[in-house]
Amino acid sequence: MHEFSICRDILAAALEEYRALDPAPKRLKAVRVVAGGMHQIIPEYLATAYGILSRDTPAAGSKLDLVIKPVTGRCRECGWEGEIVPPFFQCAACGALAIDLMQGRELYLDRLEVEDHEHERDQGL
Amino acid sequence: MSTREIRVYKDLMGANEKWAGATRTLLSDQDVVMLNLIGSPGAGKTSLLEAMTPHLSKQARFAVLEGDIETTRDAERLDRLGVPVSQLLSGGACHLEARLVNQALTDFPLRDLDLVFVENVGNMVCPAEFDIGEKAKIAVLSITEGEDKPLKYPLLFREARAVVLTKTDLLPYLEFDLPACRRNIAQIDASLPVFEVSAMTGEGVPAFADWVINTPQTVL
Numbered sequence: 046m047h048e049f050s051i052c053r054d055i056l057a058a059a060l061e062e063y064r065a066l067d068p069a070p071k072r073l074k075a076v077r078v079v080a081g082g083m084h085q086i087i088p089e090y091l092a093t094a095y096g097i098l099s100r101d102t103p104a105a106g107s108k109l110d111l112v113i114k115p116v117t118g119r120c121r122e123c124g125w126e127g128e129i130v131p132p133f134f135q136c137a138a139c140g141a142l143a144i145d146l147m148q149g150r151e152l153y154l155d156r157l158e159v160e161d162h163e164h165e166r167d168q169g170l
Numbered sequence: 171m172s173t174r175e176i177r178v179y180k181d182l183m184g185a186n187e188k189w190a191g192a193t194r195t196l197l198s199d200q201d202v203v204m205l206n207l208i209g210s211p212g213a214g215k216t217s218l219l220e221a222m223t224p225h226l227s228k229q230a231r232f233a234v235l236e237g238d239i240e241t242t243r244d245a246e247r248l249d250r251l252g253v254p255v256s257q258l259l260s261g262g263a264c265h266l267e268a269r270l271v272n273q274a275l276t277d278f279p280l281r282d283l284d285l286v287f288v289e290n291v292g293n294m295v296c297p298a299e300f301d302i303g304e305k306a307k308i309a310v311l312s313i314t315e316g317e318d319k320p321l322k323y324p325l326l327f328r329e330a331r332a333v334v335l336t337k338t339d340l341l342p343y344l345e346f347d348l349p350a351c352r353r354n355i356a357q358i359d360a361s362l363p364v365f366e367v368s369a370m371t372g373e374g375v376p377a378f379a380d381w382v383i384n385t386p387q388t389v390l
Contacts, residue, residue: 163171
């Protein structure tokens, strides 16, 4: 269910950026979001939420690309750094349960892809 | 047709973080500690607050922000005990966000308080995602839910600064594996204190109430 809350924030941020573009594009083609693995986002649910929430907005018909970043951590005991597979926050080298997270909590709007109007000089050629 | 790519790098939690930061400043200016109780529906969050009230009210002045999707039932339960309580209805949302909490805090005379508990909407997923300006998140897990739940909801147990295991009076009647549950919690964060509590018998309640009074403002 948290996909809907997250999607509402994605759309608000994407539309704010889109409306501020100058010159105004013809349409919004795609929105890319980067999310860390800690957020446990289910891509299919997020896509469903995006389809529903984007209706009747300039984002209608655009595509949501979700990039999930793996969770990584550093061991406080031995200094090991590497990928963590939640829920096992354990050092792969020494087995210590002493992992500080390095990556995996991020959630940001990465980029928009827009289609521009044809340039005037291209018309009629 | 020409396509353009626009790099944005905009934090999606930004607006929420701003409100959470404002709340943190407001509370620290008034020396108030706010704790965010998170657990599934029926985990015993309201019962825990009810059971702690006699013990806590001797040592601290506290108020409760009740988050629910619908009804004021939980708020009424605490109001009957004389606890200042304000009800937040999320209107269908599965969690509380920082702005709503910030606005609700204006209902309380913060200068006359030491502690504010926020009872988040019953849910182990979404509330763990959202910073509401609290000093610490507290995970509330009832033993009827099963010892595997910390592994299924790792974000909550990673974000929490303490875990309260509730309904321990039911231990003789269930197949709940308490040592396994503690191992599962340690797997996610070995430094988490775990309190075993029964709101029904009162066992373990004073120990958690003492932690609430002494620990968050100094250690966390």
